[in-house]
Amino acid sequence: MGKSIIKNLFKKQAVLMVFIFLFIIFAFFVPSFFSARNLINILKQSAILGIVACGLTFPVIAGNVDLSVGSIVSLCGVVALSLSYQSIWLAIFIPIVLAVIIGLINGFIVTKFNANSVIITLGSLAVIRGLALIYTGGKMVEGSDASKFILIGRSLIGGVPAYIFIFIIIAVILGIVLNFTTLGRFVYHIGSNIEAGKIAGINIDNIRIYTFIISAVASALAAIILSSRLYTASPLTGNGYEFDAVAAIVVGGSSLFGGKGNIYRTVIGIFFIVMVINAMILLNLPVAFQYIAKAVIIVVAVWLDIRTSRVII
């Protein structure tokens, strides 16, 4: 019996096990990997993407997907930075409000027309990036030197960028919402069985809309941090974030069919992908390899997902 408990543990925490395994291998065989500077680098990369991915976890568990997150990052990034000339508070507040509106629209269209969220958010992706292009006139935006806005992305706490802690706080908050609130609970129910959810009196439409709002707002927060850190923003920022975020969610072990997953898994997924890419860069592998690596990781993750769902005992 003890043996099967360990076996179950491995099955359930398969991704974590592989992650630790790879980490150890990289630590020994990849030059400069196991240095404070590099590890902090990995944390820095993971933080921004991680916030987006954690937000995206909500629609995914509910059985949908939000592919517009990358564009939301770009639009909110340019808006935030351009408003840094006015006031730091506007620079934070307006992008968030913008994200809430976008999330509302995404959610509304998907629910009221019972449309496929892949198609709808693909459309949003295009529209929002178009808006970003219009807003900036196609140019890059630079932040105001006079503003305190830069502190968000550049300040350090104990030698570590402050925004890493922001990421941790956001992840914890989202995790609490998912696991300990009625809203989070219903997200799981909807993802698992919509029909049963309806019969149980769950307001499917509202919950779905909330998931899109959460996803959008998370992207906005990531955008604020990113634009503050780089102090430049362009309509092309965030391009491809949706791919990485979905990849992280899938690699972490959540199911794209809904009903399965959590913030913890998403975070592991992000670290996993960022770490592998980081190792590849340190090994001086050509950029093309990184794309291939990402793709292979995702295929393997999805394959594992399908295999462990159809349990053959």
Next chain:
Amino acid sequence: MSEKILEAKNIIKDFPGTRALDDVDFDLLRGEVHSVIGENGAGKSTLMKIICGDFIKTSGQIIIEGKETEIKNPTDSLNLGIRMIYQELENLQKLSVAENIFLGKLPKQKKLPFILNSKKLSNDSLKILNELNLDIKPREKLSNLSVGAQQLVEVAKALSANLKILIMDEPTSSLNQKETEQLFKIIEKLKNQGISIIYISHRLKEVIDVSDRISILRDGRKVGTYEKKDFKEDEIIKLMIGKSLKTAGKQNYSSDEVVMSIKDLNINKKIYNFSMELKKGEILGISGLAGSGKEELMKSFFGLWPSRSEKILVYGQAVNLKNPKNALKKGIVYLPEERKLQSLFLELPIRYNFSVLWIHRIYRKFFIAAKNEKNIIAEYIEKLRVKASNAEYMVSSLSGGNQQKVIISRLLMISPNIIILNDPTRGVDIGSKEEIHNIISGLAKSGASIIFSSSEIPEVCNVSNRVLVLSRGRLISEFKDSDVNVDNIITAATKADVKR
């Protein structure tokens, strides 16, 4: 003397923490119907899954036609000529009957290798359907058929050139009287063709009618096998549950107070001018043959089927039952007939499946306090005797009867006034069935009002104080107390049917 087509010897199956089958022997003769009965958790499904290749036995031998074989996966089992028809329908609703029957073996055009030969598909399906005497059109979309007809299509699907052993798991759970007779005729035919059938059902009378032999499993062991000439119902029940069945004396707890009244409810083309009054503490049965509109009526009480009424009053207040949320607000709960599709959240923990109504109807706070939730779940696990060792496991790990108890607990947790039960004991073993009946009786005693429907007319009679009989969308008879019996109901339903 028939030869043994299947022999399972000393079968043991272990799961982490439990032994599901303990040294079970089972054999099957060619052309016989051998039923396997037992309570939920007795091991019937496990044994069948081993024969079908869904599970791998921990130890033991399987001998097919005299040769010892290992069945390692479903393909092995299919190649040996073993096919299984499941209790809960898994066929594809959007495809046609013909496409379902030939799933995976669609006939291709002779000259064009990748193109479907739809004419042949249609003709071949028609041949099979005719052979089984089923009046179903091959091109009909599966979702347009009644649940019972879909089940018969499942049977058609299982027939193929190589069929030697057919396993039927609760085949009549969705069938009405007529469809059950059709099924039995099909079974006769199959027997004559030398096909053996393993029949699993909780309906003891049916099992006695159709079987040549009956084997009884209890707690993972085989406790007896009977030949047809030795069938004795009470002995068999005693072996199944380890004690004799007490027949519950039916009490009538109805008062005069009317909790719900419906005036002239109409469902487009299904129900015409239906009116009724539900009294407090009453168990009201709704009965009707196929096509009577009973299913749609039951659903409309909970807002799951569009209807128009002149007036619906709940506790004297006018209400509009247009969706489940509205109904829940009024203290009405509903138990659907297909729990896998309509009640269970299969991948979610047992805990989530218990508390989904409670958290937003009783608890109502944004943050869910784990302790409160655990407490109320523990309370109901005890009250309804749900066999769930750990509430964090997925609910799919529970047996059918226990899953049903979880759903019933879910409803009772919010202290409902009006409880609509649509076939609550479908696919549930005799022991749990009795427990559920007692629960229903207890609920009526405590003042709740129950609307009850079942696919088994005898059950409706056993449970209800009053029965409304529907035929072709109209309420044609009402029976109370001692007039509630099978003869009256069937006579009323069929007489009205004929009188057209």
